[in-house]
Amino acid sequence: MSEPSDARTRFLRLHDALRTRICLLDYPPGSRLSxxxxxxxxxxxxxxxxxxxxxxEDEGLVVSQHGVGTIVTDVDPGEMARTYDLRRELAGLVGxxxxxxxxxxxxxxxxxxxxxxxxLLTRPDTRSLARLNMEYFHFGTSLTRNEALREMSxxxxxxxxxxxxxxxxxxxxxxxxxxxxxxxRDSLQALKARDGQAAADVRRTHxxxxxxxxxxxRD
Amino acid sequence: MSEPSDARTRFLRLHDALRTRICLLDYPPGSRLSxxxxxxxxxxxxxxxxxxxxxxEDEGLVVSQHGVGTIVTDVDPGEMARTYDLRRELAGLVGxxxxxxxxxxxxxxxxxxxxxxxxLLTRPDTRSLARLNMEYFHFGTSLTRNEALREMSxxxxxxxxxxxxxxxxxxxxxxxxxxxxxxxRDSLQALKARDGQAAADVRRTHxxxxxxxxxxxRD
DNA sequence: AATCTTTATGTTGTGCACAACCTTGATGCG
DNA sequence: CGCATCAAGGTTGTGCACAACATAAAGATT
Numbered sequence: 078m079s080e081p082s083d084a085r086t087r088f089l090r091l092h093d094a095l096r097t098r099i100c101l102l103d104y105p106p107g108s109r110l111s112x113x114x115x116x117x118x119x120x121x122x123x124x125x126x127x128x129x130x131x132x133x134e135d136e137g138l139v140v141s142q143h144g145v146g147t148i149v150t151d152v153d154p155g156e157m158a159r160t161y162d163l164r165r166e167l168a169g170l171v172g173x174x175x176x177x178x179x180x181x182x183x184x185x186x187x188x189x190x191x192x193x194x195x196x197l198l199t200r201p202d203t204r205s206l207a208r209l210n211m212e213y214f215h216f217g218t219s220l221t222r223n224e225a226l227r228e229m230s231x232x233x234x235x236x237x238x239x240x241x242x243x244x245x246x247x248x249x250x251x252x253x254x255x256x257x258x259x260x261x262r263d264s265l266q267a268l269k270a271r272d273g274q275a276a277a278d279v280r281r282t283h284x285x286x287x288x289x290x291x292x293x294x295r296d
Numbered sequence: 297m298s299e300p301s302d303a304r305t306r307f308l309r310l311h312d313a314l315r316t317r318i319c320l321l322d323y324p325p326g327s328r329l330s331x332x333x334x335x336x337x338x339x340x341x342x343x344x345x346x347x348x349x350x351x352x353e354d355e356g357l358v359v360s361q362h363g364v365g366t367i368v369t370d371v372d373p374g375e376m377a378r379t380y381d382l383r384r385e386l387a388g389l390v391g392x393x394x395x396x397x398x399x400x401x402x403x404x405x406x407x408x409x410x411x412x413x414x415x416l417l418t419r420p421d422t423r424s425l426a427r428l429n430m431e432y433f434h435f436g437t438s439l440t441r442n443e444a445l446r447e448m449s450x451x452x453x454x455x456x457x458x459x460x461x462x463x464x465x466x467x468x469x470x471x472x473x474x475x476x477x478x479x480x481r482d483s484l485q486a487l488k489a490r491d492g493q494a495a496a497d498v499r500r501t502h503x504x505x506x507x508x509x510x511x512x513x514r515d
Numbered sequence: 516a517a518t519c520t521t522t523a524t525g526t527t528g529t530g531c532a533c534a535a536c537c538t539t540g541a542t543g544c545g
Numbered sequence: 546c547g548c549a550t551c552a553a554g555g556t557t558g559t560g561c562a563c564a565a566c567a568t569a570a571a572g573a574t575t
Contacts, residue, residue, distance in 0.1 A: 084362060084528055084565095112557070122530045127557085128350055135351060143303060143557050144536030159442040162393050166385075174381050223378040225455070229448045236444070303535095303558055331527075341560045346527085362527050363566030 091129045099138050100238040106151035137236050157240050164233045165284040172277025175222040179271045187265045194258040201250045207242050244291045310348045318357050319457040325370035356455050376459050384503040386449045391496025394441040398490045406484045413477040420469045426461050436499055463510045
């Protein structure tokens with residue numbers, strides 16, 4: 078029961094694994110993913126794996142070229158800026174479109190994220206920060222019942238996650254951790270007040286600030 | 297040069313063809329699509345066709361069940377309502393996020409759509425109306441340079457297109473045609489004034505009205 | 516008659532072999 | 546030496562055969 082292991086489940090697992098590797102820069106932009114090697118690693122054949130790569134290509138994380146290889150995409154700064162613009166707007170919509178009522182459980186979850194964030198303050202680590210950010214993002218989208226909004230937000234998140242991560246490497250890790258923790262703090266405050274729109278606005282604001290920080294790197 | 301016919305192009309052609317058939321109700325909800333039959337029709341094998349079906353499944357237009365078949369989805373009214381909510385918001389964003397400057401060519405295109413719409417007034421036809429609506433939608437999304445916004449809007453459009461079409465069949469075709477033409481008229485006015493935001497608001501408003509008209513059918 | 520079992524049939528999922536294609540390096544020629 | 550040509554190796558794309566699975570009908574059993 079803990080492992081249904083039907084075709085769909087295996088597909089989702091594979092997809093999630095590769096997507097995480099790409100977004101955590103285990104496979105940096107420009108890397109070539111070998112279908113055969115990956116198939117061997119995951120104990121399957123090329124056929125199911127190709128379906129996963131096709132989805133990743135549809136999501137804009139890789140491109141496959143006949144006779145060349147499947148290459149992890151590098152991101153165009155201009156397009157990324159526009160994608161961030163949209164992410165910012167969608168973050169605000171989470172508070173307005175079919176928001177879920179804020180329960181004690183949700184507040185507790187937010188408190189849990191804050192605790193994990195604060196633990197990172199004393200021992201900053203890029204990878205842990207990225208993972209926490211990823212989990213916290215999913216928590217944020219879970220605050221709307223609008224499935225389409227959740228889906229689009231996640232699609233865009235995974236497309237921009239790497240940018241923030243590479244930028245963090247060039248900015249100051251301790252600073253970025255502190256900023257993220259303050260977002261968690263603001264978010265928890267809003268949720269404690271049972272104000273979902275305020276929580277969404279917190280996220281919206283921090284995306285705006287994140288855009289600004291990343292943009293200065295381009296100058 | 298007019299037909300590159302490499303793998304990617306064939307894939308896109310197949311995908312577009314099947315998506316159009318589904319959204320024009322050539323394949324009504326509940327239909328079973330045979331991989332073998334479709335492969336034969338398009339002169340290919342199951343392998344490339346399965347990739348197309350996988351994308352359609354990712355887009356929510358079909359579901360594949362092992363041992364059963366690939367079935368055209370029927371849409372849950374509640375989820376559709378929420379999807380429409382999001383579409384409405386995205387339509388407004390087209391006017392704000394990276395809008396393209398309104399050129400004479402754009403105004404001329406809008407005038408062309410209006411002309412085609414008016415031609416439908418004298419001889420209403422569901423299928424022609426649906427096709428025109430589809431083309432006009434793509435015209436609408438082309439008014440932003442934000443690729444992600446275009447992509448998400450289209451994704452959601454194709455997920456809801458069938459709802460509007462089935463609703464039109466139960467509403468009055470002549471009425472719906474008239475309403476659509478009035479939207480084209482309002483849109484043309486806004487574009488003539490070189491006001492892209494106003495044009496986006498026209499679309500936004502009409503989506504709202506469309507939601508209201510479809511909703512009365514549920515009572 | 517009702518119900519369980521079995522079997523036949525059709526469907527999607529998987530693995531593998533080969534085709535199509537690109538890149539790279541060697542080789543020959545000017 | 547420069548450059549074109551070609552051959553070799555590796556990669557993704559395609560076709561096909563078979564496995565895994567679900568369904569429905571036929572048959573056996575109670």
